[in-house]
Every structure is written in structure tokens, then in C-alpha cells.
Amino acid sequence: MIYALDVFGTFVFALSGAFRAIKHELDLLGVLVLAVATGVGGGMIRDLLLGTTPPMVFRNESYLAICVAGGLLVFLAAGRLAPLWDWVMVADAVGLGAFAAIGAQKGAAGGLGGFGIVMMAAMTATGGGVVRDILVMEIPAVLRTDFYASAAILGGVCFVAVRAAGAPEQVQLFTCLTVTLVLRLLAMRFGLSLPRIKGLAPRPGEGDAEDGKG
Amino acid sequence: MIYALDVFGTFVFALSGAFRAIKHELDLLGVLVLAVATGVGGGMIRDLLLGTTPPMVFRNESYLAICVAGGLLVFLAAGRLAPLWDWVMVADAVGLGAFAAIGAQKGAAGGLGGFGIVMMAAMTATGGGVVRDILVMEIPAVLRTDFYASAAILGGVCFVAVRAAGAPEQVQLFTCLTVTLVLRLLAMRFGLSLPRIKGLAPRPGEGDAEDGKG
Amino acid sequence: MIYALDVFGTFVFALSGAFRAIKHELDLLGVLVLAVATGVGGGMIRDLLLGTTPPMVFRNESYLAICVAGGLLVFLAAGRLAPLWDWVMVADAVGLGAFAAIGAQKGAAGGLGGFGIVMMAAMTATGGGVVRDILVMEIPAVLRTDFYASAAILGGVCFVAVRAAGAPEQVQLFTCLTVTLVLRLLAMRFGLSLPRIKGLAPRPGEGDAEDGKG
Incomplete structure (x- = not known):
């Protein structure tokens, strides 16, 4: 079940990376690179931090094949996929939840504490997108x-x-996946957002400790 | 002693990351992400290169807690912290020295040669800032x-x-910390800088070997 | 033989990184950082993914010394090297082939499958340039x-x-190096390129699954 969701999430994230490449008018290789980076980047970073080398994605190459397939699909049929965009966004939320649950589980299995488990959930779920961007x-x-x-x-x-x-492990996984998915869908539907501070960069050009000259 | 300086440096670097997030008007999450990335990023890269997995920051979660505290502090009180900016810069120089000393020590303990030890000092001290930027x-x-x-x-x-x-290990650590700190303070006070070459990009658009078309 | 090509490739890639730093008018340190990052970045990423820590470049410090030498050479004589640019581009193609062959070999030695071997070839050959950029x-x-x-x-x-x-290992290495080199030289000479999709970012501001607001 969680494996199926993992494969599903990898595929959806690969679509997201490939669309981004199309937006930037990259060539076929660029589309495939971004599809792979987005699909497996988060899991790769997680595995590196946990000392799982080579990362899982190199041990089960079906993940890479799925990313390449997703990239090719977008490359060949980007125009026809565009009207399905709202469904891709929902699928992306499912992938987010699945990746968060898998990341949290691997962090816990690796002996991390609470902070570390939460970071593994977040990095697995969003690392691929960060690499893509x-x-x-x-x-x-x-x-x-x-x-x-x-x-x-x-x-x-x-x-x-x-x-x-x-709670048993399956409940842990299910809880993480469901909470992440529901929160993301609610945010998409109702536009939830976090607070931010505006207009407070105190002295122009001195916004950080390492760059006193701006 | 060195542990206390490590904690201090982590906190100051987290402040630097959080201020950068405020400058870019990121939301609360963005502030916390940049605080954590800046505070522990350098040490994480160092530990990955030395094969220390999971990185130390996941084994002693107080570092992550310190970063989150620094991020929250800036988020809630950025305006009041701004007048203290010159002190934050001095504190940042202390953190730079402490991180360089710790990085050099871990590189030496990992069996690296001279080049490697110097790189570990530099990466530990500046890696978090690079990730932040x-x-x-x-x-x-x-x-x-x-x-x-x-x-x-x-x-x-x-x-x-x-x-x-x-020299004994404590002298090594103290020397690295002091030299780094004093040089940084002198540079801040007197504007030391390294030479650079201007106006020499020889043929426009051909400035690198991989991008013949610019 | 392959070791000599590895050293040669490291040097040429370091030149490429140093030239990029000159183009951006970085100071001496920036030139050296980009020279090192470009020269050894690809191999470092490969070694991290394969679990070879500390990466090979820290075990044989001649690679770092070569990068520093290349950076200094460009810093001191960028103007005189510029007319040799076409030769640097050819040398860069040789480095690309050597790094691809070494990456593929290490991936195979690390037990990776076909996809993984190809990714190791590509990452070793291009990783340094990605870090530089x-x-x-x-x-x-x-x-x-x-x-x-x-x-x-x-x-x-x-x-x-x-x-x-x-085929025996030396044939594998030679094949990878030759194919990569010849293809790159042909591409430089005749301007080969891959297809790309233009003007298809379907709905402005919705080009990816994670950024519905553009």
C-alpha cells in the first residue's frame, strides 16, 4: 500500500518537474533531468542524511524508470495534460502525504528523535521540489x-x-499521510497561509550578518 | 568551552538566516527553514563528507531547537533586534571562528590531510550561509x-x-578560533579585501567551457 | 592512463570554473572556490551517493592542489589564456569523457544497475559544472x-x-570515454541539439504542481 503510494508520488512529482522544464523551454534532456530530480531528489537527500548509500532509488531502479516515463509523457503530451491540471494538483497532495509518511518512518527507523523525524518528513516530501526550483x-x-x-x-x-x-507503525504512517493530505487539500481549497513580517528589513543592505555591504 | 561556542555560533547563524528570510518577506515557515539551514547547514555538509551519518545535528537535537528559537525570536522581534545589528556582526565573527575550529578538528579526527582540514574548516564555517543564500x-x-x-x-x-x-589539540582549536575571529574583526574594522580581476571576461558569451553559446 | 585523464579533466574543469569567476568579477578566493568546486564537485557528489566517505578527493589531495593551481593560473594570466579558448573547449570535451568513464566504472563497482551507472557517468561529468553555475x-x-x-x-x-x-573493463572505459568525447566534439562542430517544446506553459502562473499562485 505505502509502496504503491510511493510509486504514485514519484510519478506525480516527476510530472511536476517536467512541466517546470517545459515552462523554461528546456530541451528533452532538461525535461528528463528535472523529472528525475523532482521525483527522487527528496528521497535521495533523506537517504544521504541517514547514511543509506547508495540511496534506495539506485537499488530499485523502477523509481528512475517511472520518472523517465513521466518526463517523456509530459514532453510528448504537455498540451493534452494541461486541462487536467487541477487533478495533477490533487495527485500532488497525495504524493506529498505519502512522501512525508515514508520520510518520517525512515527517520524513526534510523533512530532519530522527534525534531529529526519531522525534518525527514519535510525533506522527503519537499526536497525534490527544492532541487527542481x-x-x-x-x-x-x-x-x-x-x-x-x-x-x-x-x-x-x-x-x-x-x-x-x-500506536502501531501502520497507524503512524496512516496518520501522517492523512493529516498532510487533508491539510494540503484544505489549504488549496480555502487558501490557508502562515503569517509573515513585511517591511522590516531594518537597514537597507544590512539584512544579514555575512554581507555588511549588501 | 568549544561546545558552548558551538551552541553560540549556531544561534547567531540562525539569527542571520532568519533576518535574511524577513528581508525576502517569507512566511513563518520560511523564517524557520532559513534559520535551521543557516545554523546547521555547514555542520551537516561536513558530517556528510566525513561519513558521519546521521549528522551530529540529528543526534543532539538541541541544535535544531536552538535554531528554531532563534528563528522565532527574529520573527517576533525583528524590529527591536535591528539596532543591535553591530553586535550581531561581532557575534557572527565569534561563530565563524568556533565553526572553523570545530570543522578543522573533525577533519583532522577523520584522517584528512592539510588541504582537507582547511576545506572542512571553511565549509563548516560558511556552508550554512551558502545554503541560505x-x-x-x-x-x-x-x-x-x-x-x-x-x-x-x-x-x-x-x-x-x-x-x-x-601542539596539543586545545592549542590547535584555540589558534584556529582566534586567528579566524581576529582576521574577521580586522576585516570588518579596516575593510580588508582580496584582489580581483576586472573587465577580463575575454569574449562575451564564451566565459566558460560548457556554454559556448552563452 | 585513466588516472592521467582524470587529473587532466580536473585541471581543465578547474580552468572553466575559474574563468566563470573572473566573468563575475569575484575576488581571488572566489576564483579558487569555483575552480575547486568545478574540478572536484562531480566526483564528490558521486562518492557521497556511493557511500565512499570521505570522498576520494580528500584521500588524494593532489586533486585539490591541481584545482588551486588551475585557479591561480587563470587569476594571474586570464588575458593570455583567452586566445586559447577553442583549445580549452576541446580539452573540456576530453575531461567530460574521462569523468563519464570513471563515474560509470565506480557506479558499476558499487553494484548499481544500468540506470544508476548512466546517472553516475552523467553526474560525475557534469556535477562540478552544475555546482559552479x-x-x-x-x-x-x-x-x-x-x-x-x-x-x-x-x-x-x-x-x-x-x-x-x-567486454573487459578497459574496453568499457575506453568505449564510454570515446563515445562521449566524439559526440561532444561533433556537437561543438555541427551544433547538434535535442528537441524542445516551446510556448506550451499551459496556464500562466500554474506551470507546476507546488506553486499554484505563481
Whole structure:
């Protein structure tokens, strides 16, 4: 079940990466690179941090094949997929939840504490998107988009909570996936967002400790 | 002692990341992400390269808690912290020295040679800032700011020198920290900088070997 | 032989990184950082993914010394090197082939499957350039430049093919290097390129699954 969702999430994330490449008018290779980076990037970062080398994606190559298939599909039929966009967004929320649950589980299996488990949930779910955005020089959507990483983080927090309460592993996974998915769908539907501070960069050009000259 | 400085440096670097997020008007999550990435990013990269997985920051979660606290502090009180900016810059120099010393020590403990030890000093001290800058799409300050990474590199060189001379470990650490800190403070006070070559990009659009078409 | 090509490729890639730093008018440190990052970045990423820590470049420090030498050479004599640019481009193609062959070999030695071997070839050959481009905030040339990573990927595919056919290791290496080099030289000479899709970003501002608000 969780494996099926993992494969599903990888495919949907690969679509997201491929669409981004099309938007930037990259060539076929660029489409495939972004599809692979978005589909498996989060899991790769997680596995590196947990010391699982080579990362799982190199041990079960079906993940890479799925990403390439997703990239080719978008490359060949981007125009026909566009009207399905709202469904892709919903599928993406499912992938977000599945990746958060898998990341939290692997973090817990790796002996991490509560903070670490939540970070693994968030990094697995959003790492691929961050790599995708950096490769095309956009500020990572995860830092800007309302309630995307936040949903994965809260899903991870619930994972830690039900785990601390002694729930069996399947309940932990299901809780994380469901909380993340529902929060993300609610955010898409009702436009939830976190607070931000505006107009407070105190002295122009001195907004950070390492760059006194701006 | 060095542990206390490590905690102090993590906190100050987290402040620096959080201020950068405020400058870019990111939401609360973005502030926390940049605080964590800046505070622990350098150590994480160092531990990955040395094969210490999961990285130390996941084994002692107080580092993550410190970063979150620093991020929240900036989020809630950015306006009141701004007048203290000059002090934050001095604190940042202390953090730079502490991180360089710890990085050099871990590199030496990992069996690296002189070049590797110096790189570990520089990466530990500046890696978090590089991650922070890449996430908000600025050219890393470390590549532009006068005598920031240079201070850590020279601190690492002195670490290697006194180590080769047979000094005990605490002297190695103290030398690296002091040299880095003093150089950074002198650079802030007197505007030291390294030479650069201007106006020499030889043929427009052919400035690199991989992009013959610019 | 392959070791000599590896050293040669490292040096040429370091030149490419240093020239990019000059183009951005970075200081001496920036030139050296980009020289090192470009020269050894690809191999470092490969070693991290394969679990070889510390990466090979820290075990044999001559690679770092070569990068520093290349960076200094460009810093001191950028103007005189510029007329040799066409030769640097050819040398870069040799480095691309050597790095692809070494990456494929290490991937195979690490027990990876076909997809993984091809990815290791491509990442080793192009990873340094990607790091270089991200550090100076350009969209990685590898995503834009005609037939650069593609050459390494096809070289990797040929490596996997002759390996599956039972060819000895030296033939595998030679095949990968030659295919990559010849394809890259042909692409430089005749302007080969891959197809791309234009003007299809379907709904403005909705080009990806994670950023519904653009």
C-alpha cells in the first residue's frame, strides 16, 4: 500500500518537474533531468542524511524508470495534460502525504528523535521540489507557497505524537499521510497561509550578518 | 568551552538566516527553514563528507531547537533586534571562528590531510550561509564579501601549522578560533579585501567551457 | 592512463570554473572556490551517493592542489589564456569523457544497475559544472547547452551495453570515454541539439504542481 503510494508520488512529482522544464523551454534532456530530480531528489537527500548509500532509488531502479516515463509523457503530451491540471494538483497532495509518511518512518527507523523525524518528513516530501526550483533558479516554492511544507511538517508532528502514544507503525504512517493530505487539500481549497513580517528589513543592505555591504 | 561556542555560533547563524528570510518577506515557515539551514547547514555538509551519518545535528537535537528559537525570536522581534545589528556582526565573527575550529578538528579526527582540514574548516564555517543564500537565490555572500571565508581558511591553515608543529589539540582549536575571529574583526574594522580581476571576461558569451553559446 | 585523464579533466574543469569567476568579477578566493568546486564537485557528489566517505578527493589531495593551481593560473594570466579558448573547449570535451568513464566504472563497482551507472557517468561529468553555475546563480549550463550532458549519458549507455556484452573493463572505459568525447566534439562542430517544446506553459502562473499562485 505505502509502496504503491510511493510509486504514485514519484510519478506525480516527476510530472511536476517536467512541466517546470517545459515552462523554461528546456530541451528533452532538461525535461528528463528535472523529472528525475523532482521525483527522487527528496528521497535521495533523506537517504544521504541517514547514511543509506547508495540511496534506495539506485537499488530499485523502477523509481528512475517511472520518472523517465513521466518526463517523456509530459514532453510528448504537455498540451493534452494541461486541462487536467487541477487533478495533477490533487495527485500532488497525495504524493506529498505519502512522501512525508515514508520520510518520517525512515527517520524513526534510523533512530532519530522527534525534531529529526519531522525534518525527514519535510525533506522527503519537499526536497525534490527544492532541487527542481534551484536548478531553474527560482526561489524554492516551498519557501513561498502557502501551506505546502507546513502540511508535511504538521503531518510529521502527528506521526511523532501517535508514535509517542504507542500506536502501531501502520497507524503512524496512516496518520501522517492523512493529516498532510487533508491539510494540503484544505489549504488549496480555502487558501490557508502562515503569517509573515513585511517591511522590516531594518537597514537597507544590512539584512544579514555575512554581507555588511549588501 | 568549544561546545558552548558551538551552541553560540549556531544561534547567531540562525539569527542571520532568519533576518535574511524577513528581508525576502517569507512566511513563518520560511523564517524557520532559513534559520535551521543557516545554523546547521555547514555542520551537516561536513558530517556528510566525513561519513558521519546521521549528522551530529540529528543526534543532539538541541541544535535544531536552538535554531528554531532563534528563528522565532527574529520573527517576533525583528524590529527591536535591528539596532543591535553591530553586535550581531561581532557575534557572527565569534561563530565563524568556533565553526572553523570545530570543522578543522573533525577533519583532522577523520584522517584528512592539510588541504582537507582547511576545506572542512571553511565549509563548516560558511556552508550554512551558502545554503541560505542559494535558497533565496542570491550569489553566496561568501564569494563576494571581503574576508569572510578567507578568515576561516587562514584559521584552518594555522590549525594545520600548529598541529604539524606538535601542539596539543586545545592549542590547535584555540589558534584556529582566534586567528579566524581576529582576521574577521580586522576585516570588518579596516575593510580588508582580496584582489580581483576586472573587465577580463575575454569574449562575451564564451566565459566558460560548457556554454559556448552563452 | 585513466588516472592521467582524470587529473587532466580536473585541471581543465578547474580552468572553466575559474574563468566563470573572473566573468563575475569575484575576488581571488572566489576564483579558487569555483575552480575547486568545478574540478572536484562531480566526483564528490558521486562518492557521497556511493557511500565512499570521505570522498576520494580528500584521500588524494593532489586533486585539490591541481584545482588551486588551475585557479591561480587563470587569476594571474586570464588575458593570455583567452586566445586559447577553442583549445580549452576541446580539452573540456576530453575531461567530460574521462569523468563519464570513471563515474560509470565506480557506479558499476558499487553494484548499481544500468540506470544508476548512466546517472553516475552523467553526474560525475557534469556535477562540478552544475555546482559552479548554481554558486553564481546561473541556470546550469547542462540544462541549456546543446549536447553536453547528453554526450555523457550516451557514453554511459554504451558503457552499460558493452559491459552487458561481457567486454573487459578497459574496453568499457575506453568505449564510454570515446563515445562521449566524439559526440561532444561533433556537437561543438555541427551544433547538434535535442528537441524542445516551446510556448506550451499551459496556464500562466500554474506551470507546476507546488506553486499554484505563481
